[in-house]
Amino acid sequence: MSTHTAAIEWSRAAHPTDATTYSRNHVATLAGGQTVTMSSSPTFLGDPECADxxxxxxxxxxxxxxxxxxxxxxxxxxxxxxxxxxxxxxxxxxxxxxxxxxxxxxxxxxxxxxxxxxxxxxxxxxxxxxxxxxxxxxxxxxxxxxx
Structure with a gap:
């Protein structure tokens, strides 16, 4: 039928509010070149400013x-x-x-x-x-x- 692609990229960084863990923020790049800054849900230590x-x-x-x-x-x-x-x-x-x-x-x-x-x-x-x-x-x- 058809194939759909995206790319996800994450690099280790300090968590902005919890020094005992890492940032969950990452970037999704869609096939059209659009990027979406993502993270986990705030419930799971994610950034509320990002899509989860x-x-x-x-x-x-x-x-x-x-x-x-x-x-x-x-x-x-x-x-x-x-x-x-x-x-x-x-x-x-x-x-x-x-x-x-x-x-x-x-x-x-x-x-x-x-x-x-x-x-x-x-x-x-x-x-x-x-x-x-x-x-x-x-x-x-x-x-x-x-x-």
Missing amino acids: PEQMVISALASCHMLFFLAIADLKGFPVARYADTPSGELGKTEKGQALTRITLSPRVTFVDKAPDAATLTAIHNSAHKRCFIANSLTAEVTLDLG
Whole structure:
């Protein structure tokens, strides 16, 4: 199908607030040359000014869902004017250890002309979820808050 690449680079440095450990900060370089400064979550001695891997996973899921939603809505005659989401993820314990166990997407959509009825809107979201490559790659429960 297709191959997707990125690069991660970390070099040892002192932790800015804990002299007994090292900095978790690193840089992810994406295929287009964009860089993202990353760290672990602040819960795990990371830098709160940086993106953490869990945020990147929930962002990737939200982005993938959105892109499929936009395509499906457009094909069904409901072009989207604006789409915003505030995804959140919960860490929990699984048989394999800690993992993202639940991710909630909270998309808010404004349509160009007419909006679909509630049942059609839900069907478009369900279809987007079913097709989303990231959702199909995760074991976390994914829920939609269409509130």
